[in-house]
Amino acid sequence: MKIIFDMFGSDNGPEVLAQGIFAAMRREKGLEPVLAGDKEILSPILDKFEWDKQDVARARVEILDAKTVIANEDSPTMALKQKKDSSLVVAINALKERDDIHGMVSAGATGAVLSGGVLLLGRLEGVLRPALAPILPTADGRGVCVVDAGANMDCRPEYLVQFAKMGAAYMGSRGMESPRIGLLSVGVEDKKGNELTKEVFSLLKESGLNFLGNMEARDALSGKFDVLVCDGFVGNVLIKSVEGTAGLVVKMLKQSIMSSSSAKFGALFMKKAFERLRGGMDYHAGGGAPLLGVKKVLVKAHGSSNAVSAEAALLQAYNMIAARLPEKILANLAK
């Protein structure tokens, strides 16, 4: 299965991404990565791996040459038009045009990846607005999908109903039967919310989805819901506040520990507990966020991706393709 990887535009450069791709190839023998980016940089990186020793055929990797890069500072739509030879545009065009490429991962500029998905790759038939759908960690380890997490700032009620259906298809493709949908609001009562969510509430009630009703942000990570539906502005605030708060709590605990010698002594014995916590909250290990509703599988990996997150995002795309997610989304929207 061929999946294209946009090798440029991330914070940590192509080498760590290549390490993750190599690791993913060891895990999934059917995976054939296509790397988009400057061949003169990528070839020497690939030369360093122990292909034969690790029993991975180098012939499974293809490089698609692309000489420039879209930066975070570039205007997304301008850059897509002007930088036709960028790794991102070359990758998306190959994804669109080549029948043998089924999905794509990019850790590049978020705005350009989202715009490229919508404008170059195109929407699935009937999709009003593709939506970004990262999975946040929950206490029980199942994870919860937030859709939309930032692709659409101003939304109409029908968009959010489609977000719910696409999110349900996505979580369904990960083995969850009848995913539990929550509408992010300011209280659990039916009438709580703003004009948008009140309309969406009525529509979701009649959607045939497993809609549990309104939910509050304090229950986002509780494990009571599999899909949280919201507009992209609110979803973005939610995921970033989760990230910021988790970071602050850990930082405050560290400060507390460093200010006391008995606590420092105790921390020695708690090292593994801290590591397990970090593992549980680590978004790198969770892969990336798919843009749901475009014609093929497209995963936006974190801009600060390391080898672990590149591997996870690639395997995530692999599993989404294997589960035929775009077809499942089409089927859910038609219901």
Place this chain on the structure above:
Amino acid sequence: MKIIFDMFGSDNGPEVLAQGIFAAMRREKGLEPVLAGDKEILSPILDKFEWDKQDVARARVEILDAKTVIANEDSPTMALKQKKDSSLVVAINALKERDDIHGMVSAGATGAVLSGGVLLLGRLEGVLRPALAPILPTADGRGVCVVDAGANMDCRPEYLVQFAKMGAAYMGSRGMESPRIGLLSVGVEDKKGNELTKEVFSLLKESGLNFLGNMEARDALSGKFDVLVCDGFVGNVLIKSVEGTAGLVVKMLKQSIMSSSSAKFGALFMKKAFERLRGGMDYHAGGGAPLLGVKKVLVKAHGSSNAVSAEAALLQAYNMIAARLPEKILANLAK
């Protein structure tokens, strides 16, 4: 200084509130609490305190009899009309009518407190929409005020500009010179955001406030900002996700500790570090959330208030009155 305390409608009952009030009276000798609620319940509670032993004159406390209670399940506007003898309505009416009462605290039903503030007490002249303004803890201990945190679901740009001015007056009254204002958005770039925030951005640029620009939710608790401006729906999502995430991280750490005997041993030595962390994140110790923009000081304490939070909320109201906050808000709005 007389401040009225709505003694009923909170989760933990009037006794813990009374304990907090007694503690506040010991701290501030000029504080004269007026307790609204059923006299037959409140008098025996007051009888239990060691007034003379602790050198607190019982004559400083007044009870305003009120026989019923507004519950969380009641429709706020209906309840305000029908339950004229509720502790909340009696309290707000006394606040409005009596010149000797300068502020109020309630730990009762949020919707009813907010509606009561707007409909019964009334807005300051020129205020378009009063707004709820809790202070979240930051790493540096200064705290950050989120306004609006849930009083106004659907907002026009002018409302948010006033939220910024009222929040600046509030943080100014707490000793912060030229409070740093951030507009909650999805990125730090000037053009990021939804239709509402884009308009607000332009207006704040010209407001004369110390406006630092757009900020992301991940920086909400960073200490880089003193006032975060947003609509009440988004603000409510923000504060509840901070609360939920902090709770989850602590829970996950506890689980990690309990699953390992060496970590359990280590935790013994870290007990104080955990306690300091809890102290830092404890919203009980921070008091309540004021409703900014109404005619007198009105503080909504947490529904699950204990003695510590009741004391903190009462002292907070005391300080807001001493700083003449309503006048400061009027002055800021006129600028």
